[in-house]
Amino acid sequence: METTPPLSDLDPSSFSKPELVKVTSIDLNLNVNFDKKILAGTVLLGAQKVDPKANEIILDSMKLNILSIYDVETKQELSYELSQNVKDFGSKLTIQLPKKESNNFQIGIDYETSPDATGLQWLSPSETAGHKHPYLFSQFQPTHARSVIPCQDTPGVKTPYKATISAPQEFTVLMSALQDGSKTLPTGKISHFVQKVPMPSYLIAIAVGVMESRQIGPRTTVWSEKELIEESAYEFANTEHQLKTAEDLCGPYVWGKYDLLVLPPSFPYGGMENPCLTFVTPTLLAGDRSLANVIAHEIAHSWTGNLVTNRNFEHFWLNEGFTVFIERKIKGRLESLQSQDFDAYTHLSVLREEVNRRGKHTSLVVDLKGTHPDEAFSIIPYEKGQTFLRYLESVIGGPAEMEPFLRSYFEQYKYQSIDTDVFKNYFKKYFANKQEIEKIDWQTWLHAPGMPPVVPNYDKTLAIICDEFFDKYNKWDGTGESPITSKEVQKLMASQQIYILQQILEADPQPIDKLKQLDSVFNLDQTKNAELLFLWLRICLKAQWKDKIDAMFRWINTVGRMKYVRPLYRDLFKWEFTRRRAIENFKANRQNMMHVSAFTIAKDLNIEK
Numbered sequence: 001m002e003t004t005p006p007l008s009d010l011d012p013s014s015f016s017k018p019e020l021v022k023v024t025s026i027d028l029n030l031n032v033n034f035d036k037k038i039l040a041g042t043v044l045l046g047a048q049k050v051d052p053k054a055n056e057i058i059l060d061s062m063k064l065n066i067l068s069i070y071d072v073e074t075k076q077e078l079s080y081e082l083s084q085n086v087k088d089f090g091s092k093l094t095i096q097l098p099k100k101e102s103n104n105f106q107i108g109i110d111y112e113t114s115p116d117a118t119g120l121q122w123l124s125p126s127e128t129a130g131h132k133h134p135y136l137f138s139q140f141q142p143t144h145a146r147s148v149i150p151c152q153d154t155p156g157v158k159t160p161y162k163a164t165i166s167a168p169q170e171f172t173v174l175m176s177a178l179q180d181g182s183k184t185l186p187t188g189k190i191s192h193f194v195q196k197v198p199m200p201s202y203l204i205a206i207a208v209g210v211m212e213s214r215q216i217g218p219r220t221t222v223w224s225e226k227e228l229i230e231e232s233a234y235e236f237a238n239t240e241h242q243l244k245t246a247e248d249l250c251g252p253y254v255w256g257k258y259d260l261l262v263l264p265p266s267f268p269y270g271g272m273e274n275p276c277l278t279f280v281t282p283t284l285l286a287g288d289r290s291l292a293n294v295i296a297h298e299i300a301h302s303w304t305g306n307l308v309t310n311r312n313f314e315h316f317w318l319n320e321g322f323t324v325f326i327e328r329k330i331k332g333r334l335e336s337l338q339s340q341d342f343d344a345y346t347h348l349s350v351l352r353e354e355v356n357r358r359g360k361h362t363s364l365v366v367d368l369k370g371t372h373p374d375e376a377f378s379i380i381p382y383e384k385g386q387t388f389l390r391y392l393e394s395v396i397g398g399p400a401e402m403e404p405f406l407r408s409y410f411e412q413y414k415y416q417s418i419d420t421d422v423f424k425n426y427f428k429k430y431f432a433n434k435q436e437i438e439k440i441d442w443q444t445w446l447h448a449p450g451m452p453p454v455v456p457n458y459d460k461t462l463a464i465i466c467d468e469f470f471d472k473y474n475k476w477d478g479t480g481e482s483p484i485t486s487k488e489v490q491k492l493m494a495s496q497q498i499y500i501l502q503q504i505l506e507a508d509p510q511p512i513d514k515l516k517q518l519d520s521v522f523n524l525d526q527t528k529n530a531e532l533l534f535l536w537l538r539i540c541l542k543a544q545w546k547d548k549i550d551a552m553f554r555w556i557n558t559v560g561r562m563k564y565v566r567p568l569y570r571d572l573f574k575w576e577f578t579r580r581r582a583i584e585n586f587k588a589n590r591q592n593m594m595h596v597s598a599f600t601i602a603k604d605l606n607i608e609k
């Protein structure tokens with residue numbers, strides 16, 4: 001009986017042992033039941049012995065109601081054991097393999113999910129924009145696929161998948177796969193999907209809702225509820241340009257379609273790189289395309305993460321650091337090198353805040369034994385990871401050297417899952433003729449906590465303009481006219497306005513009268529830009545501006561994106577005046593949050609279950 005967190009040599013977050021018998025394909029046939037909030041049906045798993053002596057296959061599962069397990073060929077029932085549930089990691093499912101000559105198996109599992117499956121969010125009509133129909137969406141990264149599918153829930157295992165999903169007639173079903181036809185029957189609608197490219201379980205995704213769509217490019221359709229479809233089509237109109245630029249940088253796009261799904265506001269992340277169908281938060285809908293860099297980020301994952309995948313989440317920086325690095329290169333090519341460097345430079349202060357908050361657990365490669373990846377999640381693998389790659393680029397002679405290397409690395413490791421040593425060795429081999437690589441301190445960069453040991457020499461043209469604005473504002477005593485005017489501010493890019501607010505947030509708490517002026521100059525109470533609103537609310541909280549508290553609670557009760565909600569909850573918790581209300585508000589709303597948000601905010605607020 002397993003009672004402690006998994007401790008496999010390959011993945012400390014999974015019970016599975018693909019080194020003995022590995023899953024080679026997944027074929028789902030599930031019915032969506034909105035009344036019971038469950039998915040029910042069958043999964044057929046293709047499996048292959050890796051160790052010829054193995055006689056069982058080990059899977060991950062979490063709160064699944066397993067009804068029967070059988071050999072698909074002979075229909076013979078297979079005996080299995082489901083271990084006790086280990087908090088946050090689920091249960092180990094051990095299935096005896098049928099005795100036969102061949103090393104290949106087809107195992108059928110009839111099962112149902114639990115209404116509180118951690119990987120699914122079931123929304124009531126009132127939680128959607130249309131207020132008429134329920135909605136279902138998934139978020140499987142890092143380890144929540146096991147709450148929906150009995151599988152080897154480790155990024156070390158990649159498989160193709162197929163799915164047949166039955167849902168009520170008026171609903172659209174979308175998955176991280178290509179659509180393979182659908183038919184409407186009196187009993188409901190049946191949709192078929194096929195994903196031929198092998199991928200890890202965390203990239204399987206499903207959304208079911210009453211939606212509309214608009215084609216916005218030759219390979220891109222944007223989906224959302226009717227209420228957001230026009231805004232979404234406008235906001236993401238540059239997707240094909242971003243995708244083409246990414247192909248120039250990284251090589252051919254192998255996934256066929258690149259669709260976008262704009263989810264209801266409770267979606268916990270900015271975006272999730274589900275293949276063929278990126279999921280995004282509606283907080284990207286700024287009205288001026290200023291937050292569409294998140295789409296470039298998700299596009300970049302089509303190579304970094306989805307094609308070349310971290311072997312387990314201790315090497316998450318291989319997914320995210322590379323993705324931010326490519327995302328900024330896309331921006332560099334589409335806008336300017338100054339914008340590319342501005343993004344990298346200004347995110348150093350976001351990185352610094354997180355490094356200071358987390359202290360010692362801030363290395364690039366992390367130890368996840370006994371720690372759930374959702375708990376370890378932070379901006380560090382993103383920003384420290386991209387800083388490392390930018391440093392490596394400068395050491396080997398710049399983009400003209402680094403970009404061909406990146407293409408070669410993607411080509412070499414596509415469809416595989418790798419760890420940091422694989423990358424390091426490939427880099428060293430590729431640049432073996434360059435003496436400069438001897439000076440790279442791999443140990444410090446990869447394994448030491450803290451800020452990056454070297455900060456690249458970024459172009460600061462766009463940042464200097466912001467520094468001047470900040471200095472004028474900071475030196476101002478708050479009397480008379482504001483030294484910065486709305487006319488001047490409107491001429492700045494949204495990212496520059498964001499950076500100015502970031503600096504104000506980092507400075508000492510501001511007098512409220514000065515903040516009133518700042519509000520009117522930046523038009524902050526009216527802004528549609530969620531980044532600006534987020535920083536504005538934090539600045540107001542830091543100033544202990546009591547009149548703003550109700551607005552803050554209203555926002556954190558509608559928006560689920562953790563990037564915003566977690567720091568705001570932490571700030572509200574820090575101030576004694578709002579602490580109790582923050583805890584009570586969280587307790588009253590946690591059942592409407594996705595599992596990952598409730599799990600991490602509870603930890604931020606020191607609340608045990």
Ligand SMILES: CC/C=C\C/C=C\C[C@@H](O)/C=C/C=C/C=C\[C@@H](O)CCCC(=O)O
Nearest residue numbers: 141142269270271313316373374376377563
């Ligand atoms: C050092 C980190 C170690 C382990 C973390 C592993 C997995 C992280 C897991 O919690 C899931 C992450 C999913 C991320 C999805 C999208 C993000 O890129 C969004 C970033 C924040 C945002 O923009 O809202």
Ligand SMILES: [Zn+2]
Nearest residue numbers: 297301320323
């Ligand atoms: Zn990412």
